[in-house]
Amino acid sequence: MTNNPEQYFQSSGTVVLPGLEEAVSLPRRVWFRNDGAVSSLVENQVKTVMIIHGYIDLNRSRLRGVLEAPIDRLVAAAVGQMVLAEYPDLRHTNGYCLRHDIPGTGEQAYVVAKRQGLDPTMDVFVDGHESGHFLERNALHSHLQSMLLREGVNLDAGAYSGEDFADIGGLLALRRAVRRGVKGLGMPVFKHRGPIRPEQAAAFAG
Numbered sequence: 001m002t003n004n005p006e007q008y009f010q011s012s013g014t015v016v017l018p019g020l021e022e023a024v025s026l027p028r029r030v031w032f033r034n035d036g037a038v039s040s041l042v043e044n045q046v047k048t049v050m051i052i053h054g055y056i057d058l059n060r061s062r063l064r065g066v067l068e069a070p071i072d073r074l075v076a077a078a079v080g081q082m083v084l085a086e087y088p089d090l091r092h093t094n095g096y097c098l099r100h101d102i103p104g105t106g107e108q109a110y111v112v113a114k115r116q117g118l119d120p121t122m123d124v125f126v127d128g129h130e131s132g133h134f135l136e137r138n139a140l141h142s143h144l145q146s147m148l149l150r151e152g153v154n155l156d157a158g159a160y161s162g163e164d165f166a167d168i169g170g171l172l173a174l175r176r177a178v179r180r181g182v183k184g185l186g187m188p189v190f191k192h193r194g195p196i197r198p199e200q201a202a203a204f205a206g
């Protein structure tokens with residue numbers, strides 16, 4: 001059977017970025033999937049790697065089942081070691097936006113996922129943060145800036161990169177959730193990283 005990883009992703013059209021709840025057009029040769037809350041980020045990444053490389057080949061409609069099913073322990077353990085060597089932070093981070101180069105095609109697939117059971121603030125923040133990573137890695141910075149403008153937030157997203165850029169996505173997601181009427185949200189508190197940059201927090205507080 002020919003492995004066709006494209007079936008496990010959205011490969012064209014627009015995708016709604018989690019947290020930001022805003023549609024963006026996928027760039028050419030960029031695929032996307034949002035797995036939402038998962039019980040293990042490491043295992044979720046392992047399964048995606050296995051799917052892409054053809055260890056698991058099932059109809060797309062059964063993808064959720066695959067992502068939750070027991071998998072071949074030997075292959076999974078080997079892939080798991082590779083994944084942790086490449087992304088050691090996956091053991092304790094709250095979410096990820098990871099790129100997969102699809103072998104032999106030049107296509108790139110991005111998967112966004114977050115840890116299950118986060119507190120309500122972090123749950124929203126992580127979605128927006130990982131969406132921020134997706135926008136930056138695909139040179140879609142201007143989308144974030146236009147969202148800031150529409151929200152009336154006076155902040156130059158172009159002055160930031162990496163985690164600081166992604167945090168703006170997280171803060172935007174929180175603001176939009178509050179506006180939708182979600183109660184009880186505050187500023188995220190982190191165990192394994194530094195706090196939000198004070199000037200970003202201030203721009204959103206205003």
Ligand SMILES: [Zn+2]
Pocket residue numbers: 129133163166
């Ligand atoms: Zn990040």
